[in-house]
Amino acid sequence: MTNEVRIVEVSPRDGLQNEKTLLPPDIKIALIDRLSATGLRTIETTSFVSARWVPQLADAAEVFRSIRKVPGVTYPVLVPNEQGYRIARQAGANEVSVFTAASEAFNRANINASIAESLERFQPVLEEAKAEGVKVRGYVSTALGCPYQGEVPIADVVSVARRLYDMGCYEVSVADTIGVGTPAKARAVLHAVSQEIPMHALAVHFHDTYGQALANILACLEEGVRVVDSAVSGTGGCPYAKGASGNVASEDVVYMLHGMGMQTGINLDMLVATGAWLSGQLNKPTASRVTKARTTTA
Ligand code: HMG
Ligand code: MG
Numbered sequence: 683m684t685n686e687v688r689i690v691e692v693s694p695r696d697g698l699q700n701e702k703t704l705l706p707p708d709i710k711i712a713l714i715d716r717l718s719a720t721g722l723r724t725i726e727t728t729s730f731v732s733a734r735w736v737p738q739l740a741d742a743a744e745v746f747r748s749i750r751k752v753p754g755v756t757y758p759v760l761v762p763n764e765q766g767y768r769i770a771r772q773a774g775a776n777e778v779s780v781f782t783a784a785s786e787a788f789n790r791a792n793i794n795a796s797i798a799e800s801l802e803r804f805q806p807v808l809e810e811a812k813a814e815g816v817k818v819r820g821y822v823s824t825a826l827g828c829p830y831q832g833e834v835p836i837a838d839v840v841s842v843a844r845r846l847y848d849m850g851c852y853e854v855s856v857a858d859t860i861g862v863g864t865p866a867k868a869r870a871v872l873h874a875v876s877q878e879i880p881m882h883a884l885a886v887h888f889h890d891t892y893g894q895a896l897a898n899i900l901a902c903l904e905e906g907v908r909v910v911d912s913a914v915s916g917t918g919g920c921p922y923a924k925g926a927s928g929n930v931a932s933e934d935v936v937y938m939l940h941g942m943g944m945q946t947g948i949n950l951d952m953l954v955a956t957g958a959w960l961s962g963q964l965n966k967p968t969a970s971r972v973t974k975a976r977t978t979t980a
Pocket of ligand 1 (some may be wrong): 696729733762821887920922
């Protein structure tokens, strides 16, 4: 099994979509450009969703057009439907992410659609993307618990993940939207999904509400996953998932991985500097323990 882990940095999208402080486009562009210099290979940059639903990312096209596109780095963007896909393409995006959930009530709150309706909306997106050579990533939210329904049956996670993969998503990210999962459960869900989708096409996405994210990631690494979503400074959360807090901090994930002898290609010092800079821009303390340790003891 490979020692290399790919981090999917989601701070410019998941990180900023739930922040009270609205950052101007030039700060978002500076964030993405700084992240591009750290050695990250995948940076989810923004969302082409309704500005009424997520005002924080209303400047998606401007931001996407203005970032420096570093060769070797991919810059996926979130799209909920064909309309978002088309606007993203006009802005120059050549990788997109579609998102649905394993629980109906959350999906309704988040994108005003049932799971089946959301998958129907993705069909034309995936068809156009295939014709245009655009890669599509898929998210399954509420894989470890739902803010409305509570427990989510593993079979429901598996079936939604399978549909996304069968529709043509090259990678499916299994997401603990509200950060309630614990390691044995995270591992069991990943294991079940990996019976239907090859492990190399799976990613994990943990929010850290209950402080379980690093433990969950470790369990999933042991199960074989090698793609991990995270956000510098532990920013983020879904505005339509009540009680959800930030993503696991990228700095903490990278510190753990390097400590385990795994490779990410990321310069941790630059990542810490970027996380500290972002927490300054947001005017709130970093949620990264590594950044806290390195910036307060220096
Ligand atoms: P709706 O109101 O049901 O949609 O929203 P509609 O089709 O009736 O359209 C309403 C208006 O939105 C129309 O404009 C459309 O043109 C416009 P109006 O005529 O009123 O002026 N519209 C759009 N505008 C820009 N871009 C678009 C778009 N589509 C329609 N793509 C909709 C449905 C999906 C649009 C809405 O619910 C939405 O935008 N939701 C996004 C919610 C969101 O971004 N949530 C956070 C991301 S998911 C997440 O964080 C989870 C994840 O991190 C994994 C995890 O942790 O679980 C990925
Ligand atoms: Mg998320």
